[in-house]
Amino acid sequence: MKFIDEVRITLASGHGGPGCVSFRRESMQARGGPDGGDGGKGGDLVIRTSRHINSLVDLRQNKRYAARNGGMGSGRQRTGQDAEDLVLIVPEGTIFRNMDGEIIIDMTGINEHVLLKGGRGGKGNEFFKTSVNQAPEHAQPGEEGQEIEVKLELKLIADVGIIGFPNAGKSTLISRISAAKPKIADYPFTTLTPNLGVVKAGDYSSFVVADIPGLVKGAHEGVGLGIQFLKHVERTRIFIHLVDASGMSGRDPLQDFEDINYELKMYDENNKDKxxxxxxxxxxxxVVLNKIDTLSSDQLQKLLNSFKKITGTAPLAISAVTGTNINELVVELGRQILKQEEE
Incomplete structure (x- = not known):
């Protein structure tokens, strides 16, 4: 599975470089005195977000990421070189937690953050020269950097999350309404990574939609892809609850709808104290009924009436394959998102 949404690593900033003990030694220059320079600053550990990556898989390559140490001071009052900062690139929505589970920083809406400061460089012996002590023979060691073990957790950021059973048509729908090109096939768990797509809603507005895979009965207990992807819907404003209306899967559409909602409720119960x-x-x-191209008009009407009894409103009936009512879906989603922003 290429999608990685949890990683445990150790992060460290650089130590400051040590100051130098040196005395000026030149011909024709008596009593040259101390001239040891200061050490350079250690590199900071900087976190930066990027919209171009959507997993933490690259951070699995190493268990420890450390910035370089500052350079050592040298004679003639030459300061050691400051170390470059180490920039760790993570997807938007990455949460950094300590080993007790407490949030250190949530990189939602934050482009860059200095997580660990590098140590300051030590002072060379020239710094300690006084009228009383004109030949100091000591210098400071560099200040130590910081080190911490963290757990990174990724939660996708999207305006709309598409939920539903495998093969409800989530990947086909997102490919229809956006430029996303997910893998599509007729078997469970085709989608192993959440797909993000940008949907245009009018000339000047757009919203981000994500198809959330892995929801099956028992998902809140880890069945299927389970909790690994359930948590990604936490960052979405609105759900498209996509239901396979065809019945070709052998499941009942109404039961599918109720099973998914039960999983959401149980997930809430398990995480309410977090x-x-x-x-x-x-x-x-x-609520959206998909694959209506496989139904007769009487079958569709009967199903719409059944859902209306449960939800209070008739769902939108679409076909992601033929494009039936896709424009109506995009317009309605755009309207609901705009309404939430105004509230």
Whole structure:
């Protein structure tokens, strides 16, 4: 599986370089005195977000990431070289936690953050020269850098999350309404990575949509791809609850709808005490029946009536394959997102 959304690593900033003990030695220059320079500053450990990556897989290559140490001071009052900062690139929405699970920094809406400061360089012996001590023979060691073990957790950031059983048509839908090109095939768990797509809603507005894979009965307990992807819907404003209306999977569309909502409720129950958690089951849901091209008009109407009894409103009926009612779906999503922003 290429998608990696949790990584445990050790991060460290650089030590400051040591100061130098040196005395001026030149012909024709009596009593030259101390001239040891200061050490250079250690590199900072900087976190920077990027919209061009959507997993933490690259950080699996090493267990420890450390900035370089500052350079050592030298004679003739020459200061050691400051070390370059180490910049760690992570996807937007990455959360840094300590080993106790406490949030150190949530990189949502933050482009760059200095996580660990590099140590200051030590002073050379020239710094310690006084009228009383004109030949100091000591210098400071560099200040130590900082080190911390962290757990990185990625939660995708999207305006709309598409939820539903495998093969409900989530990948086909996102490919229809955006430029995303997910893998599409007729077997469970085709999608092993959440796909993000940008959807244009009118001439001047757009929103981000993500298809969330891995939801099956028992997902809140880890069945299927389970909790690994359930947590990604935490950052979405609205859910498209996509239901396979065809019945070709052998499942009942109404039961699918109820099973997915049960998983959301149970996930809420298991995570209600976590810091910053916002329940999933209370999010606005836009129920959409997909694959209506496989149904007769009577079958479709009967299904719409059944869903209306449960939800109070008739769902939107679409076909992601033929494009039926896709424009209506995009317009309605854009309207609901704009309404939330105004609130």
């Amino acid at each position: 810091e910053g958690f916002f329940p999933l089951s209370t999010r606005p849901q836009f």
